[in-house]
Amino acid sequence: MEVRVSFAPLTELMSTLTTDQAPEMSMEANSEMLGTAHANGRNSETRKTISSEPRPSDLLSREDCLEMFRQLYLARYFDVRLIKEKKRGRLRGTLYSSHNQEAVLVGSLFGLKSSDWISPIHRDMPAFFLKDLRGKWGEAERSGMSIQEVCAQVWGKVGSPGRARDNWSHIGSKAKHIIHSTSMLAGTIPVAAGVVYADRSRGGDAVCLTFNGEGSTAQGIFHEAINFAAVHKLPVVTIVENNQWAYGTPVSQGSPVTDIADRARGFGIPGYIADGQDVFDVYDKVANAVAHARAGNGPSIVECKTFRAYGHGDHDDDRANRYRDQEEILMGRLRDPIAVCRKLLVDRGFLTGDAATAYVAEGKSATDATNDDFPPEVVDFLNQGIEFAIASPLPDAAEAGQWVFKEAE
Amino acid sequence: MEVRVSFAPLTELMSTLTTDQAPEMSMEANSEMLGTAHANGRNSETRKTISSEPRPSDLLSREDCLEMFRQLYLARYFDVRLIKEKKRGRLRGTLYSSHNQEAVLVGSLFGLKSSDWISPIHRDMPAFFLKDLRGKWGEAERSGMSIQEVCAQVWGKVGSPGRARDNWSHIGSKAKHIIHSTSMLAGTIPVAAGVVYADRSRGGDAVCLTFNGEGSTAQGIFHEAINFAAVHKLPVVTIVENNQWAYGTPVSQGSPVTDIADRARGFGIPGYIADGQDVFDVYDKVANAVAHARAGNGPSIVECKTFRAYGHGDHDDDRANRYRDQEEILMGRLRDPIAVCRKLLVDRGFLTGDAATAYVAEGKSATDATNDDFPPEVVDFLNQGIEFAIASPLPDAAEAGQWVFKEAE
Amino acid sequence: MAIAEPLVSAATATGPVAKNYLTALKEAISEEMGANPEMISMGEDIGLLGGAFGVTDGLLDKYGRERVIDMPISEGAIVGAAVGMALNGKTVMAEMQFIDFISCGFDQIVNMMATYHYRTAGEVNIPVVVRGPAGAYGGGALYHSQMNEAWFCNSPGLRVVCPSTPYDAKGLLKQCLRDGNPTIFFELKELYRKNEIAEILPEEDYTVPLGKAAIRQSGTDITLVSYGQNVYHCLAAAEELTKLGLSAEVIDIRSLVPLDEETIFKSLAKTNRIIVVNEAPMTCGFAGEIISRVTTKAFDLLDAPPVRITRLDTPVPWVKPLELFVLPSVEKIVKAALATVKY
Amino acid sequence: MAIAEPLVSAATATGPVAKNYLTALKEAISEEMGANPEMISMGEDIGLLGGAFGVTDGLLDKYGRERVIDMPISEGAIVGAAVGMALNGKTVMAEMQFIDFISCGFDQIVNMMATYHYRTAGEVNIPVVVRGPAGAYGGGALYHSQMNEAWFCNSPGLRVVCPSTPYDAKGLLKQCLRDGNPTIFFELKELYRKNEIAEILPEEDYTVPLGKAAIRQSGTDITLVSYGQNVYHCLAAAEELTKLGLSAEVIDIRSLVPLDEETIFKSLAKTNRIIVVNEAPMTCGFAGEIISRVTTKAFDLLDAPPVRITRLDTPVPWVKPLELFVLPSVEKIVKAALATVKY
Numbered sequence A, B: 001m002e003v004r005v006s007f008a009p010l011t012e013l014m015s016t017l018t019t020d021q022a023p024e025m026s027m028e029a030n031s032e033m034l035g036t037a038h039a040n041g042r043n044s045e046t047r048k049t050i051s052s053e054p055r056p057s058d059l060l061s062r063e064d065c066l067e068m069f070r071q072l073y074l075a076r077y078f079d080v081r082l083i084k085e086k087k088r089g090r091l092r093g094t095l096y097s098s099h100n101q102e103a104v105l106v107g108s109l110f111g112l113k114s115s116d117w118i119s120p121i122h123r124d125m126p127a128f129f130l131k132d133l134r135g136k137w138g139e140a141e142r143s144g145m146s147i148q149e150v151c152a153q154v155w156g157k158v159g160s161p162g163r164a165r166d167n168w169s170h171i172g173s174k175a176k177h178i179i180h181s182t183s184m185l186a187g188t189i190p191v192a193a194g195v196v197y198a199d200r201s202r203g204g205d206a207v208c209l210t211f212n213g214e215g216s217t218a219q220g221i222f223h224e225a226i227n228f229a230a231v232h233k234l235p236v237v238t239i240v241e242n243n244q245w246a247y248g249t250p251v252s253q254g255s256p257v258t259d260i261a262d263r264a265r266g267f268g269i270p271g272y273i274a275d276g277q278d279v280f281d282v283y284d285k286v287a288n289a290v291a292h293a294r295a296g297n298g299p300s301i302v303e304c305k306t307f308r309a310y311g312h313g314d315h316d317d318d319r320a321n322r323y324r325d326q327e328e329i330l331m332g333r334l335r336d337p338i339a340v341c342r343k344l345l346v347d348r349g350f351l352t353g354d355a356a357t358a359y360v361a362e363g364k365s366a367t368d369a370t371n372d373d374f375p376p377e378v379v380d381f382l383n384q385g386i387e388f389a390i391a392s393p394l395p396d397a398a399e400a401g402q403w404v405f406k407e408a409e
Numbered sequence C, D: 001m002a003i004a005e006p007l008v009s010a011a012t013a014t015g016p017v018a019k020n021y022l023t024a025l026k027e028a029i030s031e032e033m034g035a036n037p038e039m040i041s042m043g044e045d046i047g048l049l050g051g052a053f054g055v056t057d058g059l060l061d062k063y064g065r066e067r068v069i070d071m072p073i074s075e076g077a078i079v080g081a082a083v084g085m086a087l088n089g090k091t092v093m094a095e096m097q098f099i100d101f102i103s104c105g106f107d108q109i110v111n112m113m114a115t116y117h118y119r120t121a122g123e124v125n126i127p128v129v130v131r132g133p134a135g136a137y138g139g140g141a142l143y144h145s146q147m148n149e150a151w152f153c154n155s156p157g158l159r160v161v162c163p164s165t166p167y168d169a170k171g172l173l174k175q176c177l178r179d180g181n182p183t184i185f186f187e188l189k190e191l192y193r194k195n196e197i198a199e200i201l202p203e204e205d206y207t208v209p210l211g212k213a214a215i216r217q218s219g220t221d222i223t224l225v226s227y228g229q230n231v232y233h234c235l236a237a238a239e240e241l242t243k244l245g246l247s248a249e250v251i252d253i254r255s256l257v258p259l260d261e262e263t264i265f266k267s268l269a270k271t272n273r274i275i276v277v278n279e280a281p282m283t284c285g286f287a288g289e290i291i292s293r294v295t296t297k298a299f300d301l302l303d304a305p306p307v308r309i310t311r312l313d314t315p316v317p318w319v320k321p322l323e324l325f326v327l328p329s330v331e332k333i334v335k336a337a338l339a340t341v342k343y
């Protein structure tokens, strides 16, 4: 039975499961199902674990928790909206959806200081504007890109931080402490190490979060860079988004260790495992890793167990339904990070009554989701970016010959 | 106090130590001293450990044990003789001495089958003729190079397997199952993986031993290759000769883990630690690794703790006395693999009476050692090689334009 | 636009359906794997997915996991393992998902693979074809648009090949897989599915020899030399020039190493004027190499300065107007041709 | 053999002792680190050991472990970390122990480092000099003899520099460390300790500009263009030619990117004949590039075909007769010059 899973809403998917496979589609099931499967690693603890020490996320204020929840919507909406725009033929290039992986981005970025650095990769577009967004939605000047800049980049306009010379996620900003990636996977990690080395030499305490897929950990440069960082105890935290697939290759063909966090053991550094669907668990593990780094104890790896919702890129959606198992896709998408977060906020009493279910974006594909599924401030935020992008002109052709070299001053 | 340690005999070195540092220079002290310091790793056991299971080396016949002992002499003599020849100006290129590291080569190669492959690197010149030498000193045709070929290579003559196109250790032979290294460290490991992949596809059970210094484990390709081998459970055993120094850089600046065997943990494969001064301990650990590999369980790393006797290359002998601590050099050289082996053979009753001390090569530098310190069959064996090398002509200059491409048949 | 000369004549081609460049490559690999049980294909996502562009689609089902290997994202290990397999009797097709990523396996290519035959004085040869999608014009930006063939032309021991037609794509790839030497095989991804260049391919096995250029159009006034997708720019320019009363000869060199100098010199003997077009950066690129060959070896045939039209010495920028600004175009060729014939 | 023209005049040079090429480099690095507290040096064995050849001898003691980093054997991480430091305000000297090993850090150089300025539309610039010993003639064999400058000349965004004298070694390295652009700096290890070329260097701070060639000997009959140690082959050939009644002009280009075309063209206007000499493989090498520049831009100045004398398209073999067979030599230059002037 062929089901076009990647664009089907979850409820529809459920019907393709045989009865004994089908979990209850309650909030309960939703948040527990893959909890053990995904977060049973060495350094991992599920939210239910009773521990005497408070977790970093336990100390977050209600306001912060709700902001994180809102950021999940924002990341999702950005993706949903871009998919729609792309389908309408308004965008060029490949869209690498971060759908279902938003908790990794929000959870790991939320605790950073403005002075910290990040290096996002192809699947992390929202990271560019999520950096340092906490409580600063309205501020033009912050450490992190404005949604205007990010949209101008996606639309290929001169308002992009790189004047649209390179595509999609290949932006960054020295001023805003975001390292530019090339396409070459894991290639930013040595750069990250250099950046924090320089910072430390001036007495700084900045940490750099580098983002990578699990497949990218097979690159030699991944090893060289973390090795160097470990020797020098540099504050580099490598977030591995283990979404089980590297393009069309399952993790088992790319890595001999199932828990990518185990890569850390070859360097004698900590490897943390987070439930990548739980924004607070990601927050906790990254907070630990960042504290470890900032204290001068060196690099670490935080593996976030998650699952890629769509194809590798939007060109791959159809094929991804063939090379991936239908049930696997379903299982991987069952614990939507928005739903998981919602439940935890309800449990904690931060979300009550109608407010708790005002916007139900979870489980909806880009095709199904509408603006009504998202808080209006989220829609407004992105609209501002898109308006700017559309109004921004194309760069002049002749610019193409410029900036090969820095001119003498 | 400046002592030219690398060429000084051990007895002379001893006088540079203060009394409380100076160990007894008895056989006893000789074989125990660094035993614990060097072989205290996770997977390691000292020879004294009482275990119910016999070690692979316990099963070696007296004849084999004596052959290993003789091979240690042979490796040492090759080095000693080459240093002398080089000093006399008869050789070009850099000599990377394997002095004090011979047990790693003899111990790891002794248990191999003829069909197995190896890939030696710069410090492993004796490996080329030690391969498959067991009981075949007189045989021209074996899997492993003749001493004639190896000497012709060192002398840069046409009798070299590569017709002296590339230098020193950069030889190999498809026929004899020896992979050619480039200078680029760790670069043979992926090649090794490919070789055994091909062998396995034809139903073969060949294992490939790749040799590397501890410093070389920082190369990206080291990681890529072992990762690939681990995913496919390929029979690649990586021998890491941890001689504490990579040229002028101590292991602590190149690796965050003191036990290089821990590199294995990032790939979920076994990492063994051997006392690199004890030929039987190396034999045991490699035998385990090879058995693991041959049984289809995949790659592993065998770290052999040892110490570089001289400078990085012969051009570096003087400087190496400055960048390395005098005591460190002394301690590192105290347990000469020939002495360690001699003692174990005496203990086992395989060496008795005058035979036990007929040839005392240990502790002697190339300057001090004479032919009388080595068994005559060892001297003869090498002499045959050198005679051949000297008689072999230089290749024709015009050959230099040949063999860039394979011509169509 | 279609190629004028020499088309695969209807006589030799008996298959009924015109096939595109991608299908031609796919057939080459699949047929060679069928004919040679010692052949292995490896690369990222080439099995289960069938390749990022589908060049290896169906290969896994046909030949199994042992012979069609989905590799970890490790270009160095891909090349190195291919060399090891070759050293032990295999023929290997190693795919770079984009040719741009070959930089990550660079050392294994230029130092391990390229030199193996030489340093063993011929004992070992390495039948490995490293192939992958290359080229700009598609909005791939800096890291999905490269033509970095010059790096390999300057690294002795490598064949460097670049087909422009389905017929050549299949025939050259097969030839390279049988040649016994390590090869870097550049495919133009913008040609993969270009219907206009689809051709009816021979049903029987065939190869195209290395070191033999193709004259895509005969002419007498000026010689346009190129390879890859720029051949079509030259053909289009030739068409324009015809309208202006000028007869251009278009040569597709097809293989860079070895290079068919003779065909170029013969053409020059007629036209005495040459423009070389390629989309790689200018400095130390292959366009300059051809010009050097011509000027050092056939100087007297030239009545006007040779011209090269290449990418500017910049990366390939993303957005269309910028991308086109730095690349060769029909207009640039026509303009240069007019200036040259007036010289 | 000494360089005839222009020598550092005794007037400007007040230091009493002639210094060799290696000392000149050492001084450049040490002085720049002294002048620029934000400068870092990194590489394998550069600290405790002082560098494989001693170029960084004493640097660790002077500037400490934070600024003089003994790196793991990881060329990719060396370049990548250098880029990161530069991105965060540092100037970095990154040593390759031998330039041959640059292949192991290749991706970080051509894709990360070279393009950073371009893709940020000028926001970021990367003041990193990757330098190391290069060149053949010393029996270093395949992997310790390379001149792989063409790879980088074909990768837009990199300065490529190669000094032949102590004065230039110091002045150019200083200039590169201040230039603000990523640079690949080729040093000839056979010149490091060559007494014959030792020079008295100015005591005061000085730099040598990029993109400005030096005329090492003036002449009227033929132009010999070169760089690196081949400059000395050209000078020796010029001496031979003088004996034969021919006056050769010898140009040392010093920087390849940017290239001083003007000086070459001016010389050609006098001599109308050119031979380019370099020791890199021929195909797509920089000798061909110079010939392309000349023939496309100054065609009419040529009265004879240009000539290039390069390494054959082979690796560099080890034993002396083989090594010399494939490399440029004085004899090859003299022979070619005689043929060219008779043309």
Ligand SMILES: Cc1ncc(C[n+]2csc(CCOP(=O)(O)OP(=O)(O)O)c2C)c(N)n1
Binding pocket: A122, A123, A183, A184, A185, A212, A213, A214, A215, A216, A217, A219, A241, A243, A245, A246, A247, A308, A312, C044, C073, C075, C097, C101, C104
């Ligand atoms: C060095 C290099 N090799 C190959 C690619 C092509 N490529 C782009 S993304 C990708 C898969 C990445 O998988 P993973 O790291 O798991 O990240 P994900 O896409 O799953 O988030 C591949 C192979 C690349 N970009 N860089």
Ligand SMILES: Cc1ncc(C[n+]2csc(CCOP(=O)(O)OP(=O)(O)O)c2C)c(N)n1
Binding pocket: B122, B123, B183, B184, B185, B212, B213, B214, B215, B216, B217, B219, B241, B243, B245, B246, B247, B308, B312, D044, D073, D075, D097, D101, D104
């Ligand atoms: C890729 C690469 N980088 C640098 C070098 C230069 N080099 C040759 S040997 C060496 C040190 C190797 O140390 P280690 O691996 O510990 O081996 P050892 O010499 O101690 O046996 C270095 C840096 C090289 N050969 N290859």
Ligand SMILES: [Mg+2]
Binding pocket: A213, A214, A215, A241, A242, A243, A244, A245, A246, A247
């Ligand atoms: Mg993934």
Ligand SMILES: [Mg+2]
Binding pocket: B213, B214, B215, B241, B242, B243, B244, B245, B246, B247
């Ligand atoms: Mg070592």
